[in-house]
Amino acid sequence: MWAHVGQPFAETAYDVVVVGAGRMGAFCARELRRLAPALRLLLVEEGGLPNEEGATLLAPGVWSAHDAPPGREAEAAWTRAQLAGPLGDVQFRAAPLVRLTAQPTPGSRPTAEALAAHPEALALLDPAALPWAQVDPAAATFRPGAVALNAAQEAVRLGADLLLNTRACPGGGGEVTLERLSVTNTHEVVVHERRVVRAAQVVIAAGAAGAALAEHGLGVHTAHGRAYRQSPRLEEPSTEASPTLRAGGLTLRPQAGGWTLAPAIWHRDPQGYVPGGGALTGVPTGLRRETLEDLVALMDAVPALAGGGLGLGRSLSDVPGAWLALPHGRPDAPPLWQRLDETHTLLLGGPLADVLGLGVAHGLAAALAGVPERPWAPAG
Amino acid sequence: MWAHVGQPFAETAYDVVVVGAGRMGAFCARELRRLAPALRLLLVEEGGLPNEEGATLLAPGVWSAHDAPPGREAEAAWTRAQLAGPLGDVQFRAAPLVRLTAQPTPGSRPTAEALAAHPEALALLDPAALPWAQVDPAAATFRPGAVALNAAQEAVRLGADLLLNTRACPGGGGEVTLERLSVTNTHEVVVHERRVVRAAQVVIAAGAAGAALAEHGLGVHTAHGRAYRQSPRLEEPSTEASPTLRAGGLTLRPQAGGWTLAPAIWHRDPQGYVPGGGALTGVPTGLRRETLEDLVALMDAVPALAGGGLGLGRSLSDVPGAWLALPHGRPDAPPLWQRLDETHTLLLGGPLADVLGLGVAHGLAAALAGVPERPWAPAG
Numbered sequence: 001m002w003a004h005v006g007q008p009f010a011e012t013a014y015d016v017v018v019v020g021a022g023r024m025g026a027f028c029a030r031e032l033r034r035l036a037p038a039l040r041l042l043l044v045e046e047g048g049l050p051n052e053e054g055a056t057l058l059a060p061g062v063w064s065a066h067d068a069p070p071g072r073e074a075e076a077a078w079t080r081a082q083l084a085g086p087l088g089d090v091q092f093r094a095a096p097l098v099r100l101t102a103q104p105t106p107g108s109r110p111t112a113e114a115l116a117a118h119p120e121a122l123a124l125l126d127p128a129a130l131p132w133a134q135v136d137p138a139a140a141t142f143r144p145g146a147v148a149l150n151a152a153q154e155a156v157r158l159g160a161d162l163l164l165n166t167r168a169c170p171g172g173g174g175e176v177t178l179e180r181l182s183v184t185n186t187h188e189v190v191v192h193e194r195r196v197v198r199a200a201q202v203v204i205a206a207g208a209a210g211a212a213l214a215e216h217g218l219g220v221h222t223a224h225g226r227a228y229r230q231s232p233r234l235e236e237p238s239t240e241a242s243p244t245l246r247a248g249g250l251t252l253r254p255q256a257g258g259w260t261l262a263p264a265i266w267h268r269d270p271q272g273y274v275p276g277g278g279a280l281t282g283v284p285t286g287l288r289r290e291t292l293e294d295l296v297a298l299m300d301a302v303p304a305l306a307g308g309g310l311g312l313g314r315s316l317s318d319v320p321g322a323w324l325a326l327p328h329g330r331p332d333a334p335p336l337w338q339r340l341d342e343t344h345t346l347l348l349g350g351p352l353a354d355v356l357g358l359g360v361a362h363g364l365a366a367a368l369a370g371v372p373e374r375p376w377a378p379a380g
Numbered sequence: 381m382w383a384h385v386g387q388p389f390a391e392t393a394y395d396v397v398v399v400g401a402g403r404m405g406a407f408c409a410r411e412l413r414r415l416a417p418a419l420r421l422l423l424v425e426e427g428g429l430p431n432e433e434g435a436t437l438l439a440p441g442v443w444s445a446h447d448a449p450p451g452r453e454a455e456a457a458w459t460r461a462q463l464a465g466p467l468g469d470v471q472f473r474a475a476p477l478v479r480l481t482a483q484p485t486p487g488s489r490p491t492a493e494a495l496a497a498h499p500e501a502l503a504l505l506d507p508a509a510l511p512w513a514q515v516d517p518a519a520a521t522f523r524p525g526a527v528a529l530n531a532a533q534e535a536v537r538l539g540a541d542l543l544l545n546t547r548a549c550p551g552g553g554g555e556v557t558l559e560r561l562s563v564t565n566t567h568e569v570v571v572h573e574r575r576v577v578r579a580a581q582v583v584i585a586a587g588a589a590g591a592a593l594a595e596h597g598l599g600v601h602t603a604h605g606r607a608y609r610q611s612p613r614l615e616e617p618s619t620e621a622s623p624t625l626r627a628g629g630l631t632l633r634p635q636a637g638g639w640t641l642a643p644a645i646w647h648r649d650p651q652g653y654v655p656g657g658g659a660l661t662g663v664p665t666g667l668r669r670e671t672l673e674d675l676v677a678l679m680d681a682v683p684a685l686a687g688g689g690l691g692l693g694r695s696l697s698d699v700p701g702a703w704l705a706l707p708h709g710r711p712d713a714p715p716l717w718q719r720l721d722e723t724h725t726l727l728l729g730g731p732l733a734d735v736l737g738l739g740v741a742h743g744l745a746a747a748l749a750g751v752p753e754r755p756w757a758p759a760g
Contacts, residue, residue: 219661223673267647271669276652281599289651293603293709329673 001162005180005192009163014042016368017176017199019168019213021045022056023144024335024349024361025205026151027082031365033158039369041160042197044168044178046206049152050145055207058231058322059144059354060251060262062244064097064136067355069334075359078376082358083142088154090146093240095254097139100130100247102301108132120237121245124259124304130247139244141253144354167191170217174199174343201368204340205347205361208323220340224348225268225329228275230291230321234259235309248298258309263291265324265331265351277316286313288321325350335360337367381542385560385572389543394422396748397556397579399548399593401425402436403524404715404729404741405585406531407462411745413538419749421540422577424548424558426586429532430525435587438611438702439524439734440631440642442624444477444516447735449714455739458756462738463522467534470526473620475634477519480510480627482681488512500617501625504639509681510627519624521633524734547571550597554579554723581748584720585727585741588703600720604728605648605709608655610671610701614639615689628678638689643671645704645711645731657696666693668701705730715740717747 002009018029021043029043050057063083068076083092098121100111114133115122156162167179175196182192204210208226215222238254245252249264278289285292292312299306313319325348327333335357337347347364349357363374382389396412398405401423409423430437443463448456463472478501480491494513495502536542547559555576562572584590588606595602618634625632629644658669665672672692679686693699705728707713715737717727727744729737743754 215661221661221676223677268670269650270653271658272656273650273653278651281595281601290648296601297603 001156001164002166003164005165005182009178009180009195011042011161011197013040013198014161015039015199016201016203017042017044017168017197018203018205019044019170019176020205020207020210021049021148021152021162022051022054022205022207022349023059023148023151024207024347024353024357025203026148026155027358028203028205028347028361028365029155029160030151030158031362032369033155033160035365035371036369037159041155042163042199043152043155043160044163044166044176045152046165046167046181048164050148053322055322055324055349056148057145058229058320060231060253060260061142061144061354062097062139062251062253062262063142063355064139064244066097066099066134066136066139067352069352069356072334072356072359074376075374076355078362079356079358080138080140083140083147087147088150090150091143092140093142094140095241096243097136098243098245099134099136100125100245100301101132101134102130104132105134108134115243118241118243120239121242124234124236124245124252125247125302126300129301135243141244141255147358170202170204170213170344172218174202176202200343202344203347203364203368204344207349208325210325210346210348214340214344214346218340218344220344222338222340222346223329225326226323227265227267227269227326227331228273228288228321229263229265229324230287230319232261232287232291232313232319233311234261234304235311236304236307247302248294250294250298250302263294265326266290267331268326268329275316275321277313284314286315286318337364381536381544382546383544385545385562389558389560389575391422391541391577393420393578394541395419395579396581396583397422397424397548397577398583398585399424399550399556400585400587400590401429401528401532401542402431402434402585402587402729403439403528403531404587404727404733404737405583406528406535407738408583408585408727408741408745409535409540410531410538411742412749413535413540415745415751416749417539421535422543422579423532423535423540424543424546424556425532426545426547426561428544430528433702435702435704435729436528437525438609438700440611440633440640441522441524441734442477442519442631442633442642443522443735444519444624446477446479446514446516446519447732449732449736452714452736452739454756455754456735458742459736459738460518460520463520463527467527468530470530471523472520473522474518474520475622475624477516477624477626479514479516480505480625480681481512481514482510484512485514488514495623498621498623500619501622504614504616504625504632504684505627505682506680515623521624521635527738550582550584550593550724552598554582556582580723582724583727583744583748584724587729588705590705590726590728594720594724594726598720598724600724602718602720602726603709604726605706606703607645607647607649607706607711608653608668608701609643609645609704610667610699612641612667612671612693612699613691614641614684615691616684616687627682628674630674630678630682643674645706646670647711648706648709655696655701657693664694666695666698717744
């Protein structure tokens with residue numbers, strides 16, 4: 001493991017290089033070490049573990065059967081089982097997810113009844129506006145950042161090499177240019193040294209930046225998108241036992257005594273979009289305008305959003321946010337891997353990485369290792 | 381009529397001020413003069429007729445029954461009838477619209493048969509990829525810019541006042557601040573003089589800028605959106621008799637011996653987005669990336685898009701484009717007017733203005749004139 005440029009790195013060839021140690025790349029690396037210990041493996045991360053600017057750190061960390069794409073329930077359940085134990089402490093907590101609607105849905109019951117044991121959750125809502133509740137008792141919350149950290153650490157324990165603070169640029173013929181970064185005393189990030197390694201297989205798991213990296217480095221056209229999601233806080237009381245709530249696409253996750261909001265992503269952001277704060281009838285906010293509008297539209301049903309507890313901020317830096325990959329440019333597309341050429345594979349998480357990401361990362365590792373079985377599929 | 385700041389303007393009060401002389405505002409003004417000649421009316425336009433930066437000038441100018449929202453067919457037909465005659469020469473031309481699909485649709489027939497009389501249209505396509513054609517024989521093409529010009533001129537003939545090169549800022553209590561603009565010899569637009577007029581009713585018909593104008597001037601929150609649409613050219617031969625084609629959301633309108641493309645709008649652009657050119661595997665283009673991706677996805681079905689005739693440009697200024705209002709933030713929402721308070725009404729055209737815009741603008745004029753009948757509705 002090389003964390004900084006003071007540690008000389010002299011390797012020149014690997015069987016597999018994984019670019020990006022978010023949860024997708026880190027878990028893929030861990031699974032590769034388990035399934036194919038003979039393969040020489042390098043995991044490269046531009047930041048630390050987890051990258052402070054990556055999507056993993058700010059992902060909601062909500063697993064719910066509601067989110068499992070049809071036909072992939074077993075793979076989603078396997079992802080949940082990984083989170084619940086084998087990855088070490090990822091702050092996994094079984095917590096029901098309660099989806100609130102104006103109209104009854106299959107299996108729903110009255111909101112006041114479903115949330116009777118959770119007055120702190122009921123207090124956020126107007127049960128008259130959201131009278132129906134559909135409960136997923138199998139849901140859970142966890143820390144995606146801890147998933148990336150633990151998976152990367154286990155990959156290293158199992159024999160992977162790890163380069164931190166290193167930008168990796170895939171190029172033709174399996175060459176990967178590694179730019180080891182350091183920070184000057186004026187806080188400028190500079191390239192300290194450049195090295196080239198050769199890899200038989202390169203996995204590009206760079207999140208929202210992955211598709212552009214493939215296009216620039218390999219000249220491969222892809223049609224994936226990205227979106228900038230902010231996660232504002234709602235400072236109203238929650239407890240260790242509070243359920244996760246969802247209404248109108250907005251997810252409210254109990255966290256640290258309050259609630260962390262995961263706004264819906266409706267569509268991609270255009271190339272060239274620079275996130276900026278919004279304004280509500282002239283008052284500047286750190287929340288982007290589209291998210292503000294969604295929250296305003298929900299204020300009647302979730303009156304707590306209209307109170308002083310919502311962290312609107314005054315400028316963009318006040319509200320945590322990150323770029324998220326959108327596979328196929330769609331907010332509802334599951335995580336995927338895609339062969340770009342004989343050497344390169346793109347691995348994307350995106351909005352459904354919480355529920356299915358580890359299964360997809362495992363699937364790529366198994367494919368690279370030549371293992372036909374999947375642990376979630378019945379034998380035969 | 382006041383076209384420039386050299387013409388002194390001293391009026392102080394109107395019954396109705398219409399902000400914006402695109403086709404929506406100009407036609408609303410014309411209808412107001414016809415329905416309520418007693419009302420003193422001022423039409424204000426920031427640019428000329430039509431505004432070179434407005435959505436009207438670059439609108440596709442394609443009327444099709446395919447685009448009429450369910451239940452509003454009569455209003456759409458009335459819009460068509462206005463374009464066909466009463467507005468003077470708007471280059472109206474009856475031209476079938478042929479919607480091409482991979483799967484049969486109700487009433488569709490084989491593409492090769494439907495386009496047998498139009499070899500120049502058939503030559504753009506691969507009929508094996510788009511074997512089915514649904515023809516709208518009632519479709520027509522026209523020049524939206526001429527609609528705005530003719531409607532504004534007729535409003536003036538009928539007694540409206542018209543201020544060009546004037547920015548109008550609605551404020552509280554029916555005050556409208558008029559900023560008369562001139563251009564310095566270094567091509568800078570400056571405010572030459574400011575005047576305030578009072579209006580009993582203000583119609584904000586400023587296109588994509590309308591919702592922001594209402595919010596800034598009146599403190600009213602709206603949830604409308606906007607999108608930046610570019611209209612690249614495809615230089616392949618067309619004739620005066622060529623049909624309009626549509627495939628995968630892309631409209632190809634025969635114009636000036638070639639084809640003008642109207643790409644689909646899938647969703648709003650975020651606030652703060654600054655349009656920029658895209659790049660295709662490293663080659664810079666003037667077309668935005670999202671439009672490029674749509675065209676690339678269509679290249680198998682419409683091989684002409686992959687030839688040298690497509691005007692990709694090298695930078696944004698090479699490809700005509702304009703901001704379009706999206707009512708309710710949705711690309712499929714019809715034009716609308718919306719009361720903001722007792723004095724102000726927002727009038728929005730958007731993607732369906734070609735098919736329904738004049739009906740909606742008439743409806744607002746009739747409402748302001750106190751006329752309950754609509755010309756497209758059966759009496760009684």
